[in-house]
Amino acid sequence: MSRSIRTVFALSLALAAVGTLAPASAQTSLTGSQIVQTMGSAARAAPPGLSAALIRQAVQQHMIDNPGLPITWKPLELLNNLAQIDVQIQFALNSAIIRPESYSTIGSIADALHHPILGGYKFVVTGNTDTTGNRKDNLALSQARADAVVEALTTTFHVDPARVEAVGLGEEALEDVKNPKNPINRRVQLINIGKYLPGK
Template sequence: MKKTIFGGLVLAIALTGAAGSASAQTALDQNQIMQSLQSAARAAPPELSAALIRNAVQEHIKNNPGMPITWTPLQLLDGLAQINVQIQFALNSDIIRPESYATIGSIADALHHPILGGYKFVVTGNTDTTGDRQANLVLSQKRADAVMAALVTTYGVDPSRLEAVGLGEENLEDTKDPTNPLNRRVQLINIGKYLPK
């Protein structure tokens, strides 16, 4: 399991319940999420948005149609406060499996906390390399949208603080094993101060 280090906190998050997972289940709590998402990471560039990320991914796919997937398009996201979680979905679907709602609820609890209340976040969907590259991109967008919708409709997170973007197979967690289930994950990334309109 890959460990992600943010501000001195080692956070190994692999939340799974469905068969076929390669990882053990680890409890995720609101305090861990808050510490990770407001850690002393570098500040996000002010122009960072889901649209900018989506455009970078589309450009990469267009310019590298046959390239092995070892590129990290989101170097602009490296070092930002973020978490990776394994959200379980129905096969080839954006329907969130019931066992993942506890994880999403913990994320929502953290986002409602006053410490994180002044920040905006991007929810990214990621796939492994199984299947068609464009289909994976579409599926990952639908899954990111589904997680964002659950945060908003089920847990009351302000939708203006969230953006969703699918990265498909373009931002693998394990580039040496591109079909590893760990690559199928959701990221929540702090992209800076939220300025209400």
Template sequence: MTRFDKFFGLKAITLSAALMTANLALAGDNNVSAGQILDALKPKPVTRGLSVGPPADTTAQAKESTFLNTVRNRSTRSLSTGEREQIAELAAAKPKIDLEIQFDYNSAEIAKTSVASVQALGKALSDPALKGSTFVVAGHTDTTGGEEYNQGLSERRADTIKKYLVQNYGLNAADLVTVGYGETKLKDAANGADPVNRRVQVVNMDTKTASK
């Protein structure tokens, strides 16, 4: 082997090591902190107009609470399409965060690289600032695979997150409503197979939270 070959080989090894380090750093960037999750999910203060009038629509809040009570302690698979859509409609105006929680291939098992994010979620939901809130844990998939299969996979993944939070952080199971949307609510609709669509969305459904 010539001196040039040895030099070139050393450079290749160094470059490979540098690329591996960069990839690990990027992978770690997907993990969010408990503080970031807490800030995203904290109830927003109720805003009132300048005109004198009644407070927030208590009738609408009562209906919302009644509906949430009908989906508490329900199995994820038992929710009808209409109920899933109603949850999505209510969640649209609520504090929420998308977490890029990865699962093992073709599985509902949390990938080792995403355990830190789930632990951060557990710490955030255990914070006194969120005490008494009801949370929706929604599973989403990309478009790889059939629609029916993806629907079931998203439900199993949402169930996995709920089970982890209840078992490891003592959260009340009744305060965690799980729902699966499969590939029906893509984050990047133009690129259905993009990994960004494989996510878990957590929503604070606290009825005292007001939309702007």
């Protein structure tokens, strides 16, 4: 078994060990306190060792192993078992430029991340697309959009950059698998990936 396949398999096992939590529906208006309540109540659900780099590697391996198959994939499905919120962040068409009306949502996320209940945790921001367009381009666009949200959180709203990382999932983790072009698939997730350990 190659190292990359072992890594993906390890992610599958780690995520499979997590208890099931119902993911929040995508929303555009959440308060910081609502986010704290959702993210804090199940914060210990994240498996140890989960990181943005590991998720990115799993996505890349999935695309190599399944060329031309924009389908949901078990390790990425299992990310939905972690404490998280789904939100609709509005971007300019085919761009990573965040539309002004979405900054209030990002501000609410930042308020939550500054809250003492969530202060000891680390988070991944994932970008997701529907299946419109090229699969590889969708992955790149989703990464750019996740990067843009993280940049807004860390610069405009002063969230510690060591506590939040961006991951593009492209069309590899569809919310509505039966309707892959449904706009609900174009979403941003904030996922609690466990305790924040300074220096690690």
